[in-house]
Amino acid sequence: QAGEPTLADLSRALVAAWGTDYGVHSPTWISRFTDMTRQAASYRKGRVLLAGDAAHVHYPVGGQGLQLGVQDAVNLGWKLAQVASAASPESLLDTYHAEQHPVAARVLRGTMAQTALTRSDARIDALRETMAELLSMDEPRKRYAARMSGLDIRYDLGDGHPLLGRRMPDLDLVTADGPVRVFTLLHDARPVLLNLSEPGGYDITPWADRVRLVDAKYAGPWELPVLGTVTAPAAVLIRPDGHVAWTGTGDPASPGLREALTTWFGPPAAQPDLPVTAA
Numbered sequence: 228q229a230g231e232p233t234l235a236d237l238s239r240a241l242v243a244a245w246g247t248d249y250g251v252h253s254p255t256w257i258s259r260f261t262d263m264t265r266q267a268a269s270y271r272k273g274r275v276l277l278a279g280d281a282a283h284v285h286y287p288v289g290g291q292g293l294q295l296g297v298q299d300a301v302n303l304g305w306k307l308a309q310v311a312s313a314a315s316p317e318s319l320l321d322t323y324h325a326e327q328h329p330v331a332a333r334v335l336r337g338t339m340a341q342t343a344l345t346r347s348d349a350r351i352d353a354l355r356e357t358m359a360e361l362l363s364m365d366e367p368r369k370r371y372a373a374r375m376s377g378l379d380i381r382y383d384l385g386d387g388h389p390l391l392g393r394r395m396p397d398l399d400l401v402t403a404d405g406p407v408r409v410f411t412l413l414h415d416a417r418p419v420l421l422n423l424s425e426p427g428g429y430d431i432t433p434w435a436d437r438v439r440l441v442d443a444k445y446a447g448p449w450e451l452p453v454l455g456t457v458t459a460p461a462a463v464l465i466r467p468d469g470h471v472a473w474t475g476t477g478d479p480a481s482p483g484l485r486e487a488l489t490t491w492f493g494p495p496a497a498q499p500d501l502p503v504t505a506a
């Protein structure tokens with residue numbers, strides 16, 4: 228339907244559905260939403276970037292729209308800052324579409340499926356009962372909860388440790404300055420290289436103006452949504468959006484670290500050649 232909805236429209240709809248409008252009056256705001264499902268083909272064109280409902284809309288079932296939009300902003304914000312400050316090339320902005328477009332496409336598929344389940348005929352009723360049976364089982368329930376909460380999001384940053392591209396868990400760490408939680412380290416919206424092996428094992432001087440290096444210990448399990456416990460990495464490079472850009476194996480040469488630092492946080496600052504190696 229086109230045009231702004233009015234109180235008379237609402238009253239008529241209530242009477243049609245319930246036989247009464249319950250005396251509804253004095254609304255401060257009336258708006259209309261539908262099960263329209265749309266996604267922008269591209270999230271970036273030059274200097275124009277789309278985020279939130281401007282990039283994707285869907286039926287509100289499952290309450291995922293706002294979190295999806297916030298995730299867009301959190302994925303994009305630090306990249307914009309790095310490009311604006313000339314720390315990174317403009318191409319970094321293209322990773323925003325590459326990472327977040329598939330995330331929203333999956334949400335849209337999910338809400339379309341859920342919308343279908345809200346209809347009623349014998350076949351849909353049977354499908355809904357089948358889904359309900361599935362969701363009474365632990366594994367499907369865990370997967371769906373992780374999917375709808377967005378906690379299972381994995382950006383495709385290549386093969387490697389299961390943490391790669393996933394959201395860093397909020398671990399309780401111990402540092403020389405006392406206990407601290409991982410997410411507290413991210414409050415500055417700056418990248419963090421978390422060294423969980425021997426203190427002083429990494430030298431990232433060429434990125435020291437952008438990346439914070441934290442030596443810490445963590446003794447507990449590494450639990451990820453859906454996957455469960457994964458092996459503990461020796462070090463983790465965490466992006467400002469909380470996703471893991473690189474994991475260390477304890478190999479003193481730290482393979483891939485220099486590349487990950489350059490890809491996400493820009494080329495090393497000009498200074499004498501300082502290899503990124505374990506001490």
Ligand SMILES: Cc1cc2nc3c(=O)[nH]c(=O)nc-3n(C[C@H](O)[C@H](O)[C@H](O)COP(=O)(O)OP(=O)(O)OC[C@H]3O[C@@H](n4cnc5c(N)ncnc54)[C@H](O)[C@@H]3O)c2cc1C
Pocket residue numbers: 260278279280281287289290291292293294295296
């Ligand atoms: C009934 C309903 C229930 C929902 N429930 C949930 C939920 O439980 N959980 C959840 O995560 N999400 C939910 N959502 C989705 C969520 O509300 C949206 O995804 C979210 O508000 C989108 O935020 P946004 O900032 O991208 O866009 P908007 O909130 O639409 O903000 C855009 C703003 O831009 C303004 N604007 C538009 N054009 C112009 C212009 N030309 N100049 C200046 N300003 C302009 C608009 O007035 C508006 O204030 C629900 C949505 C609906 C309809």
